[in-house]
Amino acid sequence: MYCFFKKYLIIIQLSYYFIIPGITFICGIYPVYCDDAIPFEFLKLSDLTIIYDPSLKKNLPEIIKIYKQSEKHIENIFQWSFKKKIKLILMNNRKAFQKIAEHPNTVAFAEGNRNRIIIDYSQVINQPFRLESTLQHELCHILMAQHLKTKIPRWLNEGIAQWTSEGIAEIIRPEKSFLQSAAFSGKLIPFYKLERSFPMNTNSFILAYEQSKSFVVYLMNSYSKNSFLQLLDQLKNGQSFHFSARYIYGKSWLELERNWIDSETQFIAWLIFLSNNMYTFIFIFLAFISVFGFVRMKIKRQQYPEDWDDEDDDDEEDEEDDEDDEYDEDDEYDEDDEYVEYEKEYVSNTTCFI
16 A cells, blocks of 8 residues: 555656646746746747747847857956856836845846856846846856855855956846945944845845945955956865965955955045044135235245336336326317307396497
8 A cells, every 4th residue: 555655646746846847938928937837938039048038029139149148258358168058037117027136236146156147138128238237247146056066155145246247137136325324324234144045125235235345345355356366266176165365365254354344444434534523624625725815926926027116116107207297288278268268258247238
């Protein structure tokens, strides 16, 4: 009796894992990526398979062009090539995408172990160059998974991907930054809590991305880009995560994290100092401008020749004499006119009397 049930149990398991998925694939049913029960279409290239919503068919030439540019961009940064064929899945339904995404703010994600990138196309076309930066971000994840023999923490993976794509490209984020306020209030998330996953709280989720990018940029600015690439080479050769940091930077990850926190808090301290003394700096600046203007005017006056002042005085005196002469002539003219009119009046009166 036991053998009978065990036999049927094995058949049920086989049907669940192999037969049912095979039937759904043959019939064109894709429950995970399905948009209103419409099967996705396929486009197979030499190094890429695109699985896309039928509504995106007219956009495929532009998508392929941007993909090739993004792939070349990532390979040039690390001087590594992609080893395996990649699947690019393009969805065009926000609700359907959110059912499989990690977080409601996610617009794209990569599955490194499956060499697969899934993008919500309806969100990445809202801004210029968003598709290109998103592809660069996700391709970086795929490249790390294909080449690094040592598994790296989530925060480092996201930090590298953001650096290559020049910002956060796979989530929707507000314009304001959470990093500065968290550094000021001492609420930065310890990186050991971000090794496997990011918190689901929206603000903490965005902060985790910002911290990851900031830390990677700090390492490159403090120790050079080449040192960071050497770190990745160590991980590619199978060295442990902690050994690689000691070997390249001479410090543990914890020490590097503390140095990064100090740099962030120092920057915030400077901002607070400047904001608290803003009016003082404005007053000093205006006073400096006033002194500078006064000194400049004084220098210009000293550069004038002395005879210029004498000539100016002579010219002024000549102008005053001319004005006086004109005034005297006008007075004489007026007096003569009055005498002539008096004589005319006298003669007329005399004539009338006679």
